[in-house]
Amino acid sequence: MAEITLQDIIKPENLVYKKTDLMTDKPLSYCPGCGHGTAHRITMEVIEELNLAEDTIGVAPVGCSVLAYEFMNVDMTQAAHGRAPAVATGIKRVWPNKVVFTYQGDGDLAAIGTSETIHACNRGENIVIIFINNGIYGMTGGQMAPTTLPGMKSSTSPYGRDVAMMGNPLKMTELVAQLPGTYFVTRQAVHTPAAVRKAKKAIKKAFENQRDCKPGLSFIEIVSNCNSGWKMTPTDANKWMEENMFPFYPMGDIKVDGQLVK
Amino acid sequence: MAKVRGAIVVDVEKCKGCGVCLPACPTDVIDLASEVNGKGYHYAFMNQPDECIGCSNCAIVCPDGVITVYKVKLNR
Numbered sequence: 001m002a003e004i005t006l007q008d009i010i011k012p013e014n015l016v017y018k019k020t021d022l023m024t025d026k027p028l029s030y031c032p033g034c035g036h037g038t039a040h041r042i043t044m045e046v047i048e049e050l051n052l053a054e055d056t057i058g059v060a061p062v063g064c065s066v067l068a069y070e071f072m073n074v075d076m077t078q079a080a081h082g083r084a085p086a087v088a089t090g091i092k093r094v095w096p097n098k099v100v101f102t103y104q105g106d107g108d109l110a111a112i113g114t115s116e117t118i119h120a121c122n123r124g125e126n127i128v129i130i131f132i133n134n135g136i137y138g139m140t141g142g143q144m145a146p147t148t149l150p151g152m153k154s155s156t157s158p159y160g161r162d163v164a165m166m167g168n169p170l171k172m173t174e175l176v177a178q179l180p181g182t183y184f185v186t187r188q189a190v191h192t193p194a195a196v197r198k199a200k201k202a203i204k205k206a207f208e209n210q211r212d213c214k215p216g217l218s219f220i221e222i223v224s225n226c227n228s229g230w231k232m233t234p235t236d237a238n239k240w241m242e243e244n245m246f247p248f249y250p251m252g253d254i255k256v257d258g259q260l261v262k
Numbered sequence: 263m264a265k266v267r268g269a270i271v272v273d274v275e276k277c278k279g280c281g282v283c284l285p286a287c288p289t290d291v292i293d294l295a296s297e298v299n300g301k302g303y304h305y306a307f308m309n310q311p312d313e314c315i316g317c318s319n320c321a322i323v324c325p326d327g328v329i330t331v332y333k334v335k336l337n338r
């Protein structure tokens with residue numbers, strides 16, 4: 001058999017994976033190895049696969065992903081810090097036939113935006129919330145967030161989070177699962193191929209729920225790294241995340257089709 | 263017997279050399295170059311191209327979406 005060369009393999013007819021056209025060609029503003037990019041891409045892959053590109057409106061947050069609208073090639077707007085669920089509520093009520101989602105970090109969603117998050121969930125707005133939990137305020141220099149783990153170091157808890165003084169971390173996802181307005185609540189990750197495939201399935205389910213007018217809000221937490229804020233290399237940060245974040249923020253579905261499963 | 267061969271193309275100037283694709287590869291194809299791209303990053307490349315099976319794992323975890331994957335089935 002004649003040897004096959006790279007030129008024989010690298011041909012359009014042999015293509016099996018390329019970045020979706022629903023991501024723009026702009027270089028992402030994120031640090032090397034940051035999970036934001038992967039979460040953006042699989043969200044856009046889902047919208048492409050469901051053929052919803054023309055019918056989707058996204059709301060970007062304040063935080064590192066403030067420029068998500070530069071990278072996601074669908075109609076988008078950007079909300080004041082923490083207010084994305086309120087803005088999305090307005091958009092969805094004016095355009096009930098559009099598919100509306102927010103994309104928010106943990107500082108945005110679980111600190112300044114706690115009220116908007118909880119009330120949108122409790123009202124059962126028919127939107128999708130994608131919540132990137134990296135346990136820290138990435139954009140502003142790695143300050144402690146409500147999600148920072150007990151004992152975890154940040155720029156404002158340099159000796160580790162002291163729960164007696166600084167309070168307990170907030171499990172927003174478990175909390176919103178208790179509200180009658182949520183229909184699908186799950187926690188995922190995007191640091192390995194298997195995790196990405198699972199997270200993508202969950203995001204797909206969330207958008208299908210909204211498309212099919214299922215009653216309530218779909219909430220997807222993605223536990224992710226902030227390797228810059230954690231002061232680790234990207235691969236060390238992913239390992240640290242598995243060992244420290246996952247035991248506190250366990251993976252998997254919490255509520256499916258309006259029923260608690262955990 | 264059918265055998266599979268794959269190949270990846272890295273958009274070198276957009277790669278940030280984060281190394282997240284390395285542990286994702288089941289056959290240890292990828293390494294970071296000793297050279298750097300225009301932004302100073304040690305970009306990813308196929309160090310062992312013959313081992314690639316075109317599984318797309320590397321492309322799926324690449325935060326910057328800079329990997330394109332090709333695959334052929336060989337019959338012999």
Ligand SMILES: Cc1ncc(C[n+]2csc(CCOP(=O)(O)OP(=O)(O)O)c2C)c(N)n1
Nearest residue numbers: 062063064081105106107108136137138139
């Ligand atoms: C009203 C208001 N308060 C505070 C800030 C400062 N600020 C900008 S981003 C941010 C936190 C972002 O953290 P997170 O939501 O976790 O996102 P990440 O950057 O980690 O992705 C804060 C406090 C602001 N921009 N606006």
Ligand code: SF4
Nearest residue numbers: 031034064138226227
């Ligand atoms: S600061 Fe953290 S969250 Fe922000 S882009 Fe860098 S790694 Fe990602």
Ligand code: SF4
Nearest residue numbers: 277278280281283324
């Ligand atoms: S995961 Fe992507 S950006 Fe990171 S080194 Fe590999 S190809 Fe480059």
Ligand code: SF4
Nearest residue numbers: 287314315317318320
């Ligand atoms: S396609 Fe699969 S085998 Fe080929 S380099 Fe990527 S991860 Fe490795």
